[in-house]
Amino acid sequence: MPRRSSGRVTLQDIAERVGVSKVTVSRCLREPQRVSETVRLRVEEAIDVLDYIPNRQAGALSSGRSLSVALLVPSISNSVFSEVQRGVDEGLREAGYQVLMGHTGYSILEEERLIDTFLAYGVDGFVLSSTRHTDYAQRLLNRARLPVVETMELTDNPLDINVGLDQRVAGRAIGEALIAAGYRRIGFCGARLDYRVQQRLAGWEDALKAAGLSTQRCQTTPRPSSYRLGGELLSAMLERWPDMDAVFCCNDDLAAGALFECQRRRLDVPGQLALAGFNGLDITDATWPTLTTVITPRRAIGEQAARLIVERLQGAPRNPSRHDMGFEIALRQST
Amino acid sequence: MPRRSSGRVTLQDIAERVGVSKVTVSRCLREPQRVSETVRLRVEEAIDVLDYIPNRQAGALSSGRSLSVALLVPSISNSVFSEVQRGVDEGLREAGYQVLMGHTGYSILEEERLIDTFLAYGVDGFVLSSTRHTDYAQRLLNRARLPVVETMELTDNPLDINVGLDQRVAGRAIGEALIAAGYRRIGFCGARLDYRVQQRLAGWEDALKAAGLSTQRCQTTPRPSSYRLGGELLSAMLERWPDMDAVFCCNDDLAAGALFECQRRRLDVPGQLALAGFNGLDITDATWPTLTTVITPRRAIGEQAARLIVERLQGAPRNPSRHDMGFEIALRQST
DNA sequence: TGCCGCAATGTTAGCGGTAACGTTTTCGGA
């Protein structure tokens, strides 16, 4: 019994209308210069009239290339990653690839699940937002032999390509900047202690220890970061360490929340307490006072990731590499 | 000449290892209860050992269903839509569908391009973030006969399913709330005048006109919304209309930016100027003073959209419908 | 014993494209 066709317009329909074989129609789309102009024009007209939309699934199945790349980010509501995504998206789209996005909710198990899913969709490559994965995920990625970019942080053992910045060095740099500004009783507050936050914390400790300062003023929680949490953490810290003169918040959300809490308490920033954040989100440059922060090159990371993965997709050989995109300290009114 | 196989493990490999036909293996995955337990266990073991990952493209091509749904949002950096996405994602994943996300950059032309792209990917349905589309996009959607949910705003002529809230009524409600609170010289500031913002503006005018108040204090710009822009718009308004006693900002970003500008100018909020936003983002409940806003049920919209589209995917007949999800005015410290 | 019905599995024929190779047409130059 013949299978009922989907009803969609196919290459065959175009071919019949024009009076050529479907291979010729296919060529018109993929290598138009190899088809005579007369035929090409008639095919284009037919495509237009019939509203033909190529079936990518069929194409991918046949050619083994789906022209799509998976981008996995921890969270979509966190604007840190939306800049990365923009860079990736733009770079890949230019090269003719479609980005398929997934979010892991900061869970490597969920990442594993998504890698599995997107492999089933036949993506041609992966852009990941971390260097830490489950063993099974690593095995899947290695077996698939696809280009993989791990972004955001740096690692000594990249799966393939690694583009990011040294979170620990950045944490240390902001710590040193606070010390240089004259602060001595510097606290750290962190939420959702993922690997990157832990690195920043380690960097902060490096800086304080190197200066002979105490690293005890450290308040952390596994809860997800938010403005309100920034206020809560700050309150807790002020209670435990009333003498604290500066706080490095592990990200800008917490820093902004802490700032709002200071305003609520009529605590002068930076007069009574200095605040610093991390990432350089828009809000840090909009509040009053503006917030000192570490500006991370998220857009550039995304663009670079796209560039490198496109190279690989176009045939460049696998060659593990690490790209340090650096960072920038923005000293603003809050310190 | 035989085509080189992709090297991936296929159903056939599993079948050979177990000693059954590949259809049986396929059935193990899709309708396990129709396969004997002995065979099923052996198949599952083989799948495990060989790290088999089904090829969804092939499955979709053969069955005509891809088990994926496209979700188009205007912007991924705007957290307004990330809540919607979360709702959609959760609901659809539960039902076994994968969400493919795209962002239109607030452009209906880009939306059209994405609809085309995702049709080529064979998605089984669409969730859109607007009720306004290009003619061609509408034609594509109608011809494809797929379930479509238009979200965020309401329309009298839904393409299929419509889930949202009445932006104009919400704009009017916040205007009325400001009037009820005693304000009389109320301004409006808006950025990126998309359809929804225009509706909110119209609602604001409705309220003011109904109360016999002037609607002249209206500052708008097509530029994209941001915290900084909120400050700039407020500055411009204060210059033009120094007597203004309240401002309804078309969204929370602008409202927060305006608040920061007030702090910079040492303008007391709400003493000298009242501020109201729109959407109910986290930040409105974190600033000092907290911001009055219209809380929109974005998560619920996403969940409802998912529920309805799943119904349709599972066979419910096409039946244009409109679902008003309402809104809530949150009167906070800024008014 | 023979027949029926159902559960378990197999066979066949695609889905809509594309790689690889084959055939025909065109055309310039010896």
Place this chain on the structure above:
DNA sequence: TCCGAAAACGTTACCGCTAACATTGCGGCA
């Protein structure tokens, strides 16, 4: 005029999976 190569187009055989139908085997019952 004829040859040969390149341009233009066609044929075939899949990619990996599934719908629809076909077959097999077994237990139960008259």
